[in-house]
Amino acid sequence: MKVAVVGIGAVGSAACRFLAEAGHTVVGFERFEIGHGFGSSHGESRIIRYAYPEAHYTKLMGQAYPLWEALEQAAGEELFVRCGGLFFGPKDHPELASMQQALEINGVVHQLLSAEEVTERYPALVLHPNEAALWQSDAGFLRAGAVVRAQARLAQKAGAELRENTVVESLDALESFDHVIVCAGAWANTLFPEQPLPLTVTRQQVTYLAGELPGYPVWIDAESYWYGFPSDGRIAGVKLARHIPQVPFDQERLDRPTQKSDDDAALAYAATRFPSLGQDVTHHASCLYTNTPDESFVFDHPRPKVTRVSACSGHGFKFSILMGRLAADAATK
Ligand SMILES: Cc1cc2nc3c(=O)[nH]c(=O)nc-3n(C[C@H](O)[C@H](O)[C@H](O)COP(=O)(O)OP(=O)(O)OC[C@H]3O[C@@H](n4cnc5c(N)ncnc54)[C@H](O)[C@@H]3O)c2cc1C
Structure with missing residues (x-):
């Protein structure tokens, strides 16, 4: 055809x-x-994970993972960095509970960690005693x-x-x-x-802060929707961003501006969770979300x-x- x-x-x-x-x-x-x-x-980098509050996405990832592995083999280069993923929030947070349920329904091996266990494994990350985390080893990031x-x-x-x-x-x-x-x-x-279609295009900013976090996983804060990565080995620093649609943006514009206020928000969040990261912004960039009303495809x-x-x-x-x-x-x- x-x-x-x-x-x-x-x-x-x-x-x-x-x-x-x-x-x-x-x-x-x-x-x-x-x-x-x-x-x-x-x-x-983009996060790849089975852990989703909706079990149907976890199930779909069961079909996507083998395709990523086959692509990486065919391409003959590293496209998928398997560093694991940590999804944390208050112990009783409904998204953590539904993520755990989605992983269980789909038979995906994972671990529930207390704040103390997280601190032992990842001392640069601050979790509070009333918080917990789900660890899943197949998560990581795609280049x-x-x-x-x-x-x-x-x-x-x-x-x-x-x-x-x-x-x-x-x-x-x-x-x-x-x-x-x-x-x-x-x-x-x-x-x-x-x-x-009822689509809203928004400009989203990612910020890299000085630091590396070697051996750390990708992570998502279920409460605030901040998420981040260890060093990707290509751009200096570690990347943070917030998964909340920002202001609408006209995709026809031929610029993709960045804003200091977005970097400041990343710095303020990092100060509470990763206080050992530096205060220098090493890189930032903008990218477009195309949002449907229910965040589906x-x-x-x-x-x-x-x-x-x-x-x-x-x-x-x-x-x-x-x-x-x-x-x-x-x-x-
Ligand atoms: C900051 C940010 C962080 C993200 N983080 C994650 C994450 O951690 N994990 C995750 O899974 N996803 C993440 N996403 C979402 C993910 O990146 C997108 O859903 C995905 O890249 C969309 O791919 P696409 O092919 O639909 O769009 P695009 O890659 O934008 O491709 C559409 C292409 O169509 C071309 N085009 C449009 N109209 C025409 C035309 N008329 N003629 C010819 N060409 C045309 C455009 O130029 C463009 O190249 C993130 C997105 C952003 C912006």
């Missing part, structure tokens, strides 16, 4: 690779260069920008034609294809003026022969390879 893929970010690069490796004729279109910094998939580049490279190796700096203005221009997959991220609505067929897919709402990278796989299947089966 002849399939067009609009948008070569995390989902699109995966779809192009799966389609090309299955022997289909694939043309991918990308409005910027592959790996650009205007969308949602650039940068060094986001490298993932997109590797998938695009493998897609091309399998015969896909990827056209960079090419904006698809209308789906009518793609009528010669048997199927079109639209995975346009923050631009998801622009090709469907008659069937817009989009996967639908708004027209015959068209699949619209988006790994949305600020937590989709870990699922993006599976979304690409499912979109490729929807287009061809």
Whole structure:
């Protein structure tokens, strides 16, 4: 079959690779260069984890993990850093309880740790006596920008034609294809003026603070939604960000500004949880969330022969390879 893929970010690069490796004729279109910094998939790291308050996401990750492992092998480079994950909050926090339940239902091995046990393992992290943590060893981070580049490279190796700096203005221009997959991220609505989705695009900032935290896991604070990483070995410092949609942002703007107030908020949070980290901001960057009202993903067929897919709402990278796989299947089966 002849399939067009609009948008070569995390989902699109995966779809192009799966389609090309299955022997289909694939043309991918990308409005910027592959790996650009205007969308949602650039940068060094995205958390991957089974631990979710919703058991269906934990179950879906059971399908995504083998795909990530196979990608890493095919690419011949480290794309997944398996440092484990720590999810902490007040002992009676409902999200910790539902995460534990989701892991149990899906048979994922994990450990519940007291604040004292966490301090013993990770002395740089301050937990209070009324707090607890879930530890899960399969968590870690994906090297986001490298993932997109590797998938695009493998897609091309399998015969896909990827056209960079090419904006698809209308789906009518793609009528010669048997199927079109639209995975346009923050631009998801622009090709469907008659069937817009209730999406809000927001600018999100990540801040790196001086320090390394060697041997530490990725972590999420269930109460405040701050989360972070150990050193990624590429950018100096350790990365922190907050998983709360910030102010709406026009994706058509050709700048992605950063704000001192966001860095200050990261510093203030780190002072309470990681007081040994330095007070220097070593790096910061902005990235776009595309939010649905319920933080779920989009996967639908708004027209015959068209699949619209988006790994949305600020937590989709870990699922993006599976979304690409499912979109490729929807287009061809
Ligand atoms: C700060 C931040 C932190 C995050 N942290 C995590 C995390 O820890 N774990 C996690 O799992 N997820 C995380 N996410 C979410 C995750 O990164 C995104 O869900 C994912 O990258 C979205 O991928 P995508 O392919 O849908 O979009 P994108 O990668 O943005 O791809 C869409 C592409 O389509 C192109 N395009 C759009 N319109 C057109 C057109 N008309 N013609 C041609 N090309 C077009 C765009 O240029 C873009 O390259 C985070 C996101 C952000 C911003």
